[in-house]
Amino acid sequence: MIRGDERARADDEGAPRRPRVLVVEDDESVRRAIVRLLSEEYDVASESSGLDAFEHLDAAVRAGGAEPDVVLTDVMLPGRDGFAILERVKGDPRLRGVPVLMLTARASLDDLVDGLGRGADDYIGKPFNGAELRARVAAAYRARTLQRELAQRTLALEAALAELAEAQQRATERAKLAAIGTMVAGLAHELNNPLGIVLAQADRALRTELPPRARDALASILRQAGRCVSLTRSLLSLSRDEGSAMAPASVQVAVECVVEAARPQAEEGRVEIVVRAADDLPRVLACEGDLETAIGNLLRNAVQASPTGAQVQLSAQRSPARGAGVGAGTAGVEIVVRDRGPGIPAALRERLFEPFFTTKEPGKGTGLGLSLARCAVERCGGSLALEPADDGLLARMWLPAAEAS
Ligand SMILES: Nc1ncnc2c1ncn2[C@@H]1O[C@H](COP(=O)(O)OP(=O)(O)OP(=O)(O)O)[C@@H](O)[C@H]1O
Ligand SMILES: [Mg+2]
Known part of the structure; x- marks a missing residue:
């Protein structure tokens, strides 16, 4: 029998509905008896011929979401018989999961084996016992419900697996960054002092009288x-x-700072930087320099990728609470950098955030820009993604607001 929670099952739109049973039987008195037996618990539709049953199923599939939950069909029918209905259901991917119960007076072993062999879910011999018929329909419906739940769980599991794979990829990237960081931090630290001296000495020498070639060299x-x-x-x-x-940091200030830094290179390539930043941007929590690192690298990449005379658009706006994923339910700031460059080939998309991955000529790029940007954004609890556009690339960054608005 149907349990209460199953009867209250919601349909695809979320409204509770009764399970649907399609009964196909040409003998009117038998058909009526079955409908009477099942009507208390199910929405029962009945047809008296195979052709009518086909039309019923076609219409249900066309309407989408109106398919029966169980089909109970006589084997011997005028026109198309019960086996044809069985094939119609099992041969259609949109109906395949609907259990089909075969009903026949010829309850011979051959019929039973034939029907089950062709995919019938159960077999009821005529004359039938009312309680048994109801029990078998209920069992078929239960099986259908479990199958649906299983399909939903499989989908959820697949989504979780994809998320896990992504998280693993990020963890690997982070571990790689950390390893690189530890390795080079010492070296970088030690290099800073001699480099400082080289810079200071070169600067000092440049202030003296020197032949032009020496000046150029310095x-x-x-x-x-x-x-x-x-x-x-x-x-x-x-x-x-x-x-x-x-500490709370201003996105406007960071944007102004990185735009100013990118201007000389933009002017050199005759690229116009167009900034649209809202006045009411909330502040975001960030480590010192993180905002400039993140936005600056995206802007520099966009300028470098832009053809002569093209525009790079940088927009920053208040972003509503997020529905899912990183920062779900938090308000924040969305920063988008849009360029009209060549975009990114799909084959490279996975690798761009790898430290030291670059397509630029030696000496032109270190390949650290995007990994630094993502590192900085994630430290702030935000997210960064590159989205291909028809003509160019769109880098979308989201940062959570420091304080509730
Ligand atoms: N806006 C963009 N349009 C097209 N390709 C891009 C864009 N931004 C990044 N890329 C690609 O991603 C690669 C990695 O970018 P990333 O910023 O990490 O390093 P880089 O720009 O090569 O070097 P660096 O930033 O250290 O100067 C680039 O070499 C380029 O191939
Ligand atoms: Mg870069």
Whole structure:
């Protein structure tokens, strides 16, 4: 028999509904008797021929979500028989899970084996006992319910597995970053002192009277030593302690700062940076320099990827509470950097966040920009994703607000 919780099962729209049974029987008195027996617990639809049953099933599939939960069909029917109905149900991916119970006066062993062999879920011999028929329909419906639950759980399990795989990938990336960080932090730290001296000495020498070639050479030393300093800084920030002090920080200020820093390169490539930042942005909790690192790297990448004369758009706006995933239920700030460059080939998408992965010429990129950006965003409790666009790339960053708005 149907249990109360099963009877109250919700349909796809969430409204409770009674289970549906389709009865196909050409003998009117038998059909009526079955409908009477089942009506108390089910929404029973009945048809008197195979053709009508086909039309009923076609219409239910077309309507979507109106399919019966159980089909109870006579074997001997005018036109198309019970086996044809069985094949119709089991051959259609949208109906395949619906249990089919075969009903026949010819309850011979051959019929039974034939029906079950073709995929029938149960067999009831005529004349039937009312209590037995109800019990078998209830059992079939229970099996159907369990099968649906199993399918839902399988889906949930698959989603959880995908999430786990993603988390594992991130954990591997983080572990790689941590290992690299530890390894190079010492080296970077030690390099900082001699580099500082190289910079200071080159700068001092440049202030003296020098032939032009020597000046050029010193200027080049200054530029390259400067690059080394910024590289050591990046490497040091990869290994930064997770427990670094966090404080409320202004996104507007960070945006202004990184736009100013990116301007010279943008002007050189005749790329226009268009900024749209809302006035009412909440502050976000971040370690010092994290916002500039995150937004700055995305902006630099966008400028570098842009063709001459193109626009890079940087927008920052208040973002409503998130429904799911990272930062669920928290309000925050969404920062989007949009460029009109070549975008990213699908084959490379997985690798971009790997430290030291770059497609730029030697000396043009370290391949640390995106891994540093993601590191910084995740320290703030946010998320960062690159989304391909028709013409270019869209980098979307979300950061949780420091205080409830
Ligand atoms: N906006 C973009 N458009 C197209 N490709 C991009 C974009 N941003 C990043 N990439 C690709 O991702 C790679 C990795 O970027 P990432 O910022 O980590 O390193 P990089 O830019 O190569 O070097 P660095 O940032 O250290 O100067 C780039 O080499 C480039 O191939
Ligand atoms: Mg970069």
